[in-house]
Amino acid sequence: MNRTALDLWVGFFVAIGLAAVLFLALKVGNLSAASSGETYALQAKFDNIGGLKIRSAIKSSGVVVGRVTNIEYDPANYVAVVSMQMDARYKFPRDTFATINTSGLLGDQFIGFEVGGDSEMLKAGELIKKTQSAVVLEKLISQFMFNQASESKDKK
C-alpha cells in the first residue's frame, strides 16, 4: 500500500477536526478539576436554598473547592438537604459555616465556606451544622421599604 495525496487530505481533515475538539475542550470549556480528582462527600441542611442548583460551586475564600451533587427536600424537618462533593485536597474544620451567597447582584448562587477554629476536621459523609440560608432579594427590599416608611412616620 503506498501513500497517496488522498491520505494527506484525510490526515489534514482529521488533524484540524481534532484540533477543533481540543480548542473546545481547553479554550471554551473547563476540564473541571473537581470532577476528575479524588473527592469526599459532605451534607448540609438549609432553610432556604434560593436559586442553588445541582453543579453549583462551593467556594472558600473565593476558590472553588467542590460542587453540589444533589438537592433533596427533607419532609420530616421541612428543610432542604444539599449533598456536596468536595475536593479531597481540602479539609475543613467541624465548625465550618456554610452560607448561600450570590456572585454579583443577580449572578449565580454558590455555597461559601467560612472556616471555623475547630481542630477536628469534617469527615466524609458528615453534616455541616452551622448554615445560613440564601438571602432573598425581594424580602430584603421589602424590609428596607418598611423601615423607611416607619422612620418617616416617626419624624412627623
Place this chain on the structure above:
Amino acid sequence: MTKLLANLGHQVTSRLWRLGFASRFFLAIFLYSGTSFRRLQLTLREVFFSGVMSLIIIMVSGLFVGMVLGLQGYDTLQRYGSAEALGILVALSLVRELGPVVAALLFASRAGSAITAEIGLMKATEQLSAMEMMAVNPIARVVAPRFWGGVISMPLLAALFSAMGIFGGYLVGVVLIGVDEGSFWSQMQATVDFREDIVNGIIKSFVFGVIVSWVAVFEGYDAEPTAEGVSGATTRTVVTSSLAILAADFVLTALMFRGV
C-alpha cells in the same frame, strides 16, 4: 370510499415495508462492515469525499452563524447590561445545538445527497448487480465504506463548525463591537463544562452522522433504477434526514439537558 381505504392501506404497508427493509439494511451494514476496516483505503476515500470536500461549506457557514450570533446576542444582552455574557451565549448555543444540528443539515445536503446519487446511479447502471455476479458483496464494497466515512466525518465537522462559530462570535463581539476580551473568554470557560456540554455535543453529532449516512446509503440502495428514481431518492435523502436530525435532536436534548 373503499378505494380510498385501499389506497390508505397500501400507503401504510409500503411505508412499513420500507422501514423494515431499512432496519434490516442497517444491520447488514454492520454485519458486512469488516471489509471497510480491513481495507481502510476504501473508507478513507469516502472520508475524503464526504468529510474533506465539506470542509469549506462547514467552516464558512460556522463562521457566519457565529458572527450572526455575536451581533444578535450583543443586541439583546446589552439591553440588560450583561454584554460580557456574550461568550457564554455564543459558546453554549453553538456547542450544544447549532454546531451539531446545522453541521448535520449541511452535511445531509452536501454529502448525503451525493452518496445517494452515486449509489443510485450505480444501481441504475447495473454496477451493483455486476459486483454480485463477481461474488463481490455490494454492501461490503460500496455501502459500508460510505456509511463509515460519513459517521467518522460528522463529529469532526461539527466540532469544526462550533470552533469556527466561536471564532466568528469573538470576531464580531470583541474585535468589532468591543466587548471586553477577558470576560468574553473567562465567562465562557467558567460556564461551559467539558463533559456536560462538549461531550454531549459530540455524542449528538455522532448520532446525526449515523442517521444521515444510514438514510443516504439506504435511499441510494433502494432507489428505482431510473433517472427519475435516482432524482427522487436524492430529494428524499435530504428531506428525510433533515427531519430525522431535528426529531432526534429534540429527543437527545430532552435526555441530556433536562432541567439541570
